[in-house]
Structures are given as structure tokens and as C-alpha cells.
Amino acid sequence: MKYEAVIGLEVHVQLKTASKMFTSVPYRFGEEPNSLIDPVVMALPGSLPVINREAVAKSVQVGILLGCDIAKTCKWDRKNYFYPDSPKNYQISQYDQPLCLNGSVEIEVAGPSRSEEGPHRNVQLTRIHLEEDVGKLTHFDRDSLVDYNRAGTPLIEIVTEPDIYSADEAFAFLTALRRILVYAGISDCDMEKGQLRCDANISIRPVGSETLGTKVELKNLNSISGVRNGVAYEIARQKQVLSEGGSLVQETRRWDADRNMTTSMRTKEEAHDYRYFPDPDLMPVSVSEEWKAELAKDLPEVPFDRQRRYQEDFGLPYSSASVLISDRMLADFFESAVTTGGSPALLANFVVNDLSRELSAGEEGVDLSNCKVEPAGLSELVKLVEENVISNQIAREVLNEMLANGGSPRQIVKDKGLEQSSDEGELETLCREAIAANEKAVNQYKEGNAKAINAVKGYVMKATKGKANPKVVNDLIEKLVNE
Ligand SMILES: Nc1ncnc2c1ncn2[C@@H]1O[C@H](COP(=O)(O)OP(=O)(O)OP(=O)(O)O)[C@@H](O)[C@H]1O
Numbered sequence: 211m212k213y214e215a216v217i218g219l220e221v222h223v224q225l226k227t228a229s230k231m232f233t234s235v236p237y238r239f240g241e242e243p244n245s246l247i248d249p250v251v252m253a254l255p256g257s258l259p260v261i262n263r264e265a266v267a268k269s270v271q272v273g274i275l276l277g278c279d280i281a282k283t284c285k286w287d288r289k290n291y292f293y294p295d296s297p298k299n300y301q302i303s304q305y306d307q308p309l310c311l312n313g314s315v316e317i318e319v320a321g322p323s324r325s326e327e328g329p330h331r332n333v334q335l336t337r338i339h340l341e342e343d344v345g346k347l348t349h350f351d352r353d354s355l356v357d358y359n360r361a362g363t364p365l366i367e368i369v370t371e372p373d374i375y376s377a378d379e380a381f382a383f384l385t386a387l388r389r390i391l392v393y394a395g396i397s398d399c400d401m402e403k404g405q406l407r408c409d410a411n412i413s414i415r416p417v418g419s420e421t422l423g424t425k426v427e428l429k430n431l432n433s434i435s436g437v438r439n440g441v442a443y444e445i446a447r448q449k450q451v452l453s454e455g456g457s458l459v460q461e462t463r464r465w466d467a468d469r470n471m472t473t474s475m476r477t478k479e480e481a482h483d484y485r486y487f488p489d490p491d492l493m494p495v496s497v498s499e500e501w502k503a504e505l506a507k508d509l510p511e512v513p514f515d516r517q518r519r520y521q522e523d524f525g526l527p528y529s530s531a532s533v534l535i536s537d538r539m540l541a542d543f544f545e546s547a548v549t550t551g552g553s554p555a556l557l558a559n560f561v562v563n564d565l566s567r568e569l570s571a572g573e574e575g576v577d578l579s580n581c582k583v584e585p586a587g588l589s590e591l592v593k594l595v596e597e598n599v600i601s602n603q604i605a606r607e608v609l610n611e612m613l614a615n616g617g618s619p620r621q622i623v624k625d626k627g628l629e630q631s632s633d634e635g636e637l638e639t640l641c642r643e644a645i646a647a648n649e650k651a652v653n654q655y656k657e658g659n660a661k662a663i664n665a666v667k668g669y670v671m672k673a674t675k676g677k678a679n680p681k682v683v684n685d686l687i688e689k690l691v692n693e
């Protein structure tokens with residue numbers, strides 16, 4: 211029998227807010243353990259929670275970005291369980307009246323190559339609710355240490371419908387979701403710092419069947435590639451079990467990235483009964499239309515809309531547009547340069563090929579905040595190319611100088627005497643010299659080998675240190691070899 215996979219994701223995202231969800235203490239990653247706590251975080255008797263307006267605002271913004279229905283009123287519920295990573299014996303969450311319902315995330319599954327666009331599709335969401343994070347346990351041989359710094363940090367849980375059908379789609383979903391959230395300043399979504407965490411629910415069913423199979427919930431997925439690997443492994447494992455005549459049980463499994471396999475953590479019988487009930491210490495929250503409109507105003511255009519605009523309005527190829535939108539700093543830099551002037555295609559080339567490579571320091575991504583080149587400077591450089599003052603090749607050289615020492619491109623070109631030479635008399639002499647020195651190549655060219663002529667052009671370029679106007683050289687050589 212042929213099977214297909216069905217996947218639903220639960221994504222937890224830490225919100226970038228000045229203080230915790232129900233108290234004014236801040237949260238920062240990597241601080242002295244148990245230094246960012248107070249009576250509310252520790253749930254000391256008599257302490258009362260106060261709702262963080264900024265956290266609600268950011269969650270509403272996520273809802274707007276993802277096209278959700280924002281609840282007019284949402285309420286808070288206690289999810290009861292005890293575990294040492296939480297100082298209370300419950301977590302404040304939202305059960306039956308979450309802040310957002312429905313909505314979707316546009317994904318693009320990778321195309322056949324980096325320069326070819328893959329198919330786009332909307333993955334449906336079920337809900338988004340707001341809750342508080344728990345602390346962090348560190349286990350040793352005989353005992354464990356607990357750090358409550360993270361406890362009480364605002365966390366949203368984004369739950370998808372079972373509407374993802376492969377490991378690659380799960381990867382595409384998380385990539386797209388993370389990009390939107392980072393763009394909008396909702397969260398930095400650094401998975402290594404636990405700012406974005408994902409559980410994957412996976413089942414398989416015979417192709418053509420409408421009913422869902424028994425689901426396995428996969429935990430401990432520590433990176434977006436980890437999700438892809440874990441989901442792929444789990445789909446294969448489930449198919450294997452069924453093909454051997456076995457049956458699947460509803461369980462929670464743990465992804466072991468080192469051993470590249472999943473192992474069982476607990477089965478359905480061991481699942482918690484959370485005994486949800488409304489938190490008596492917190493009032494429901496209502497979100498007015500005015501507030502929603504206010505919050506919507508601060509939101510950026512979403513990345514795929516930008517990608518389409520770059521392709522349609524600026525005529526950029528997919529390969530450039532997709533790299534530009536992969537990082538908001540890069541895209542903003544490009545747009546700012548386009549506004550200042552210069553051909554979008556040329557600007558995109560320099561940003562994608564030169565700036566992004568120069569500035570992407572490994573995992574950290576692009577950091578343009580310390581860059582010595584400003585958008586206006588790049589724009590000026592491109593104008594020099596368009597005005598035929600310098601060639602593309604020289605422009606690269608000037609850009610490298612700008613990246614190293616700053617400065618205006620016009621001034622650099624002037625100081626270093628890099629202006630392109632279009633002096634036909636001077637260039638003709640050089641071209642004649644080049645043709646004489648490359649007799650063999652010229653003959654090959656005449657016999658139909660079009661590329662052979664590059665040797666002749668190369669000679670002129672070398673002699674002028676790249677300063678010859680390539681168009682003038684081309685035309686001259688063309689004319690002279692056919693004389
Ligand atoms: N048979 C199935 N196959 C694949 N995914 C499923 C299946 N049934 C449900 N799902 C997905 O599992 C996820 C369930 O998440 P949800 O948060 O609603 O419940 P939970 O995991 O039981 O609760 P908790 O938040 O306490 O872990 C959703 O993303 C849903 O789409």
C-alpha cells in the first residue's frame with residue numbers, strides 16, 4: 211500500500227518585549243541564573259499577575275501578519291501540572307478563547323535549483339495563543355539545577371492544521387514563519403537560544419484516505435534542519451512499521467540528532483490531564499478595532515510580497531529577489547539605494563553578490579549596521595557604471611575599497627584615476643596590438659569559435675588595467691578582425 215504523510219506543527223516563539231508576561235522584570239538570555247526573578251515569577255503567596263500590554267500587542271501583530279481572525283475578547287486559563295522548571299503548579303495559557311484563530315503562512319518549497327522558484331502554497335493555521343514560558347533545568351549525574359530567569363517570559367504558540375505533507379514542507383514552513391517574525395521585530399527567533407521551538411505531529415495514511423492516522427508528537431527538535439531530519443526519519447519509521455504488519459501507537463517521541471533517530475518518551479496513557487480553568491487573577495482582554503488598526507500600521511510588508519514586487523516592478527530575476535528578501539537588512543538596504551537612484555538590476559547584483567558575501571559572518575547573518583558603505587554610496591557607484599565612467603569590474607574594486615575604508619565612490623575613482631577610457635584612438639592602437647599578438651585566437655574566431663575572441667579582449671583589458679570601456683573595445687575588435 212502507498213502511504214502519505216500528514217504533519218501539524220506547534221511552534222513556540224518567545225516575544226521580544228521589555229518585560230515578562232505578567233510582571234515588570236525583564237528577560238535576557240545568558241544572565242546569572244535566578245537573577246531575573248521577582249515574587250510574581252516565583253509565585254510567592256500574595257503576588258498577583260499584571261498583563262503585559264506590549265506582549266498582547268505583538269501577538270495581535272502576529273495575527274495580523276498571518277491573516278488570522280483576532281478575537282474581540284480572549285481570556286486566560288490555568289494549565290495545571292507540576293514540573294520543577296515552573297515555580298507554580300500551573301502555567302498561565304489560553305485554552306478555549308485564544309487571541310487568534312485561523313490564518314495561514316505562505317511557504318515556498320525549494321525549486322529544482324537555487325535560481326529556480328519553487329511552488330508556493332498557504333499552510334492553514336488553527337490558532338495562536340499567548341502564554342508564559344517555563345524555566346530551564348540542567349541535569350547532572352545525581353541532581354539537577356534550575357534557573358527561573360526564563361520563567362514567565364511571553365511566549366506565543368502557533369498551531370497549524372494537519373496541513374503539511376512532507377519534511378521539506380515543514381522546513382519551508384518554519385523558514386517562512388521565522389522570516390516574517392524577524393522582519394516584524396516580533397522575535398529574533400534564534401533556535402539556539404530557545405527563542406523559537408517546534409514540536410512536530412506526524413501521522414501517515416493510505417493515499418486517497420480522508421481520515422487521519424495515529425499521530426506521533428516529536429520533541430527536541432533544535433534547529434530547522436533538525437525538524438526536517440526528524441520528520442523525514444519519523445515518516446520512514448512509521449511506513450516501515452506498517453509495512454511489516456505492525457501498528458502505530460499515539461505517543462511522544464524524542465529526536466536524537468546525534469544518533470539520527472527517534473525514541474519513545476511516553477504513550478497516550480501517560481498523557482497529562484491539565485484540568486484547565488479560567489485564571490481568577492486575570493481579566494479577559496479585549497482588542498478594539500482602533501487598537502488593531504494602530505498596530506497594523508507598524509507592520510512591514512511581508513517577505514514574499516516583497517519578493518514578488520522585486521520580480522514584477524524591478525524585473526529582478528528570482529535568484530536575486532529571493533536572496534534580497536532572505537534578510538530584512540539586505541532588502542531595506544537595496545530599497546533605500548533604489549530610492550536614491552540607479553538601476554535596480556545593477557544595485558541588486560552588487561547587494562547580492564558583493565555586500566551579502568562580504569558581510570555575512572557565518573551563522574550571525576548579515577550585519578549592515580557597521581557597514582562602511584551606505585545605500586546612497588552604492589547608488590552613486592552604480593550611477594558611475596551607468597554613466598560609463600567605470601566598468602563593472604572596476605566598480606567591484608571601488609566597492610571593496612569602500613567596504614574597507616569608506617569614502618565616496620566618485621572621489622575614489624578620481625583619486626585612483628580609475629575612469630574608464632573610451633578614447634577610440636588610444637584603444638584602437640591597443641586592439642591592433644592585441645590582434646597581432648593573438649593570431650591563433652583570431653583565426654579560431656574567424657572559423658566560428660565565438661569564445662576565442664575573449665583572448666583578444668582580455669589582452670586589451672589587461673593592458674588598460676580593466677579601465678577600457680568594454681563596449682568600445684568589443685565594437686573595435688569586431689570591426690578590426692573583419693577588416
Ligand atoms: N493525526 C494527526 N496527524 C498529524 N498531525 C496531527 C494529527 N492530529 C493533530 N495533529 C496536529 O497536532 C497538533 C496538536 O497541537 P495542539 O497544541 O492542539 O495539541 P496538543 O499537542 O495535544 O497539546 P499541547 O500543547 O499540550 O502539547 C496540531 O498541529 C494538529 O494539526
Ligand SMILES: [Mg+2]
Pocket residue numbers: 220367369
Ligand atoms: Mg500545543
Ligand SMILES: [Mg+2]
Pocket residue numbers: 220409427
Ligand atoms: Mg503538543
